[in-house]
Structure formats: structure tokens, C-alpha cells
Amino acid sequence: QKEVEQDPGPLSVPEGAIVSLNCTYSNSAFQYFMWYRQYSRKGPELLMYTYSSGNKEDGRFTAQVDKSSKYISLFIRDSQPSDSATYLCAMNQGSNYKLTFGKGTLLTVNP
């Protein structure tokens, strides 16, 4: 079993839709849970992070972590064409610098 599993998609939605992106993981030592966004021909950039379990909201984006199920989600409300990108989940144990990434989900928001 891979440490982090993420459905690669692709996912195509109409503008204004609610998007749900998910990752599962197997390593219970992970403490930090991140979502990175990568536009085409660019490097990934941090979108949101959550420490331990719970929810975090930032504008149209909500990150959820359920450590009991080893499951994390990113919700995008009122999706916009500018949200079209690859979304990568990433996890960190907190005791070191190593990030373990999912393979990324390619999202296209159609106007």
C-alpha cells in the first residue's frame, strides 16, 4: 500500500460547481496535511495546510482532515476557470522536513 493515495482524475466541472478532492494515507505519524496547487508549466505552490484533525477555511477553499479514517479532503466552492490546475495533497510528520506527495488530481473548470 502506498503511503499517500490520490485519484489522478482528470476531473472536469462547470463553473460554479462545488469540487471535492481527496487523499487517503497509511502512515499514522503524519501530523501536517497540505494542499499544493500546480498550474501548467509552473512549480507547485502551497494552497492550504492543516495541523492534525479538523477543518480549515480560506475563502472558497476548505480543507478537512479525518485522522481516524486517514482521509483528507479539499473542497472548492463556486469554482472558477482560474481554479483549473493540478492539486497535490502532501503530508509531513512534523519531526522532519520530508513531504510525501500524492500523485495529484488534474482539475478543469469549464466556463
Added chain:
Amino acid sequence: EAQVTQNPRYLITVTGKKLTVTCSQNMNHEYMSWYRQDPGLGLRQIYYSMNVEVTDKGDVPEGYKVSRKEKRNFPLILESPSPNQTSLYFCASSSDRAAYEQYFGPGTRLTVT
């Protein structure tokens, strides 16, 4: 502007010809790392450095070398490139206060023929 720079951005080379991809950051970050990104395999860590003169292997270090002689620079060296090293390479850095937030460079697309 805080940034990570990489050079070159694009490189086509032949098997066996040594090459270096440079990486530089202007944020005084302690931690730097190299990744390669391949379709279907995602981002995989090649090498990382905790600070000057401190480097260690990541998940896929074979065929690569690194050095960290200055805090801001972390070059990636391919002594004898092979076609299976054709990939998109990213350098990243982070501070010791926020290891979860890694700043990525723009990427170097390498083709080895």
C-alpha cells in the same frame, strides 16, 4: 521578491554528457530539496539538504549528486545522464519554522537522448 530560481529551464542533452542544474533561493532557508515529476508517478524526492554541507538521499537518488557549499545554492549534478532521467525537475526550499511550506522553483525540463 522571495523566490527559488532554477537554470536552465529547458535542456536537451545526450547520454553520458555531464550536466548541472542550478538552484538558488533568496529567503535564507535552511532546507532545500530536489524532486522529479513524472506522469503517473507524481513528485519524488531525489536529495535534500538540511543546511550547508548537510545532504541526504531522498527516495530516488540513483544517478544524481548534490552539494551544498552555500546556504542559498543547491545544484543538482547528473554525472552520466541516461534517458530514464528525462523528467521535469523541481528545486524547493523551506525554513525550519515551517517545514510544511516548501517554495518551489519554476522547474527544469530535461530530455536525455
